[in-house]
Amino acid sequence: MTARIIDGKALAERVRGEIAARAAGLAARGEQPCLAVLLIGSDPASAVYVRNKVAGCEKAGIRSLRFDYPADAAPEVVMAKLAELNADPAVHGILVQLPLPLQFDEAAVLEAISVEKDVDGFHAENVGRLSQNQEAFIPCTPHGVMKMLESEHVPLSGAEAVVIGRSNIVGKPMAMLLTNAGATVTVCHSKTRDLAFHTRRADVLVAAVGKPRFVTGDLIKPGATVIDVGINRLPDGKLCGDVDFDSAAAVAGAITPVPGGVGPMTITMLLENTVISAERAARRKGL
Numbered sequence: 554m555t556a557r558i559i560d561g562k563a564l565a566e567r568v569r570g571e572i573a574a575r576a577a578g579l580a581a582r583g584e585q586p587c588l589a590v591l592l593i594g595s596d597p598a599s600a601v602y603v604r605n606k607v608a609g610c611e612k613a614g615i616r617s618l619r620f621d622y623p624a625d626a627a628p629e630v631v632m633a634k635l636a637e638l639n640a641d642p643a644v645h646g647i648l649v650q651l652p653l654p655l656q657f658d659e660a661a662v663l664e665a666i667s668v669e670k671d672v673d674g675f676h677a678e679n680v681g682r683l684s685q686n687q688e689a690f691i692p693c694t695p696h697g698v699m700k701m702l703e704s705e706h707v708p709l710s711g712a713e714a715v716v717i718g719r720s721n722i723v724g725k726p727m728a729m730l731l732t733n734a735g736a737t738v739t740v741c742h743s744k745t746r747d748l749a750f751h752t753r754r755a756d757v758l759v760a761a762v763g764k765p766r767f768v769t770g771d772l773i774k775p776g777a778t779v780i781d782v783g784i785n786r787l788p789d790g791k792l793c794g795d796v797d798f799d800s801a802a803a804v805a806g807a808i809t810p811v812p813g814g815v816g817p818m819t820i821t822m823l824l825e826n827t828v829i830s831a832e833r834a835a836r837r838k839g840l
């Protein structure tokens with residue numbers, strides 16, 4: 554058996570077409586969607602992601618504002634910029650690229666973004682709303698994964714879902730979304746005693762561990778849907794996921810590649826959240 558490949562890039566293209574149409578409609582009514590992106594420091598991976606986000610905005614007809622700060626930037630300077638962007642009615646989304654340099658209190662920075670403009674969905678209030686299954690900005694990576702599962706018609710109600718990784722930006726919100734969709738969810742992590750015991754029961758397996766090729770075929774239930782959230786840069790510069798693609802694809806029913814899987818959907822959901830925020834602003838203004 555060899556797994557069907559879930560083409561995140563193709564799905565992202567399709568969804569971005571719809572987002573671009575909504576953005577154009579908003580611009581015609583005088584409310585052009587606008588995303589502000591703050592990048593602090595010079596981490597090369599962060600620079601690539603931010604460049605991809607800005608390019609994604611441009612292609613979808615979303616205005617983007619980019620603010621770059623040196624690694625030793627004073628937190629007060631960034632906080633002042635956030636206050637300014639929160640108050641600017643032309644700005645609909647604000648994203649502070651993570652990780653932040655050590656002098657920053659990450660939680661304090663995320664809380665300083667207004668809930669209405671928190672298109673990353675990392676503000677505690679949006680996290681709380683998601684956990685209560687209320688309308689909220691949903692973190693882009695897990696939201697993109699849900700869209701992929703939906704477009705592939707993967708049944709979730711009553712399914713066994715296993716998430717490897719318990720980060721605030723992927724693992725935990727992923728578990729919440731799968732729970733809200735009716736799956737029986739297990740969250741595994743570095744302290745899990747018998748990983749294979751859990752993963753071999755999974756109808757849907759999401760890998761967000763940050764270890765290259767960590768999930769091998771022997772951990773996968775035959776026919777399972779395997780979602781690879783990992784993005785690891787190998788010494789040769791190539792990108793690889795948390796899943797050992799070849800051994801996994803021999804067992805799984807469907808699998809996402811890296812690159813071209815979850816990554817492009819992550820940026821797509823960021824664009825969608827920005828458009829949603831702009832649509833709300835337009836509605837408030839009666840446009």
Ligand SMILES: Nc1nc(=O)c2c([nH]1)NC[C@@H]1CN(c3ccc(C(=O)N[C@@H](CCC(=O)O)C(=O)O)cc3)C=[N+]21
Binds near residue numbers: 601602652812814
């Ligand atoms: N505040 C914040 N919000 C984020 O959403 C956020 C963040 N910080 N910090 C880092 C992670 C990572 N992330 C990715 C976005 C796009 C790709 C992506 O487009 N990947 C392409 C390949 C890109 C490449 O060539 O490197 C792919 O998988 O095909 C990957 C990873 C967003 N993140």
Ligand SMILES: [Mg+2]
Binds near residue numbers: 719
């Ligand atoms: Mg983890």
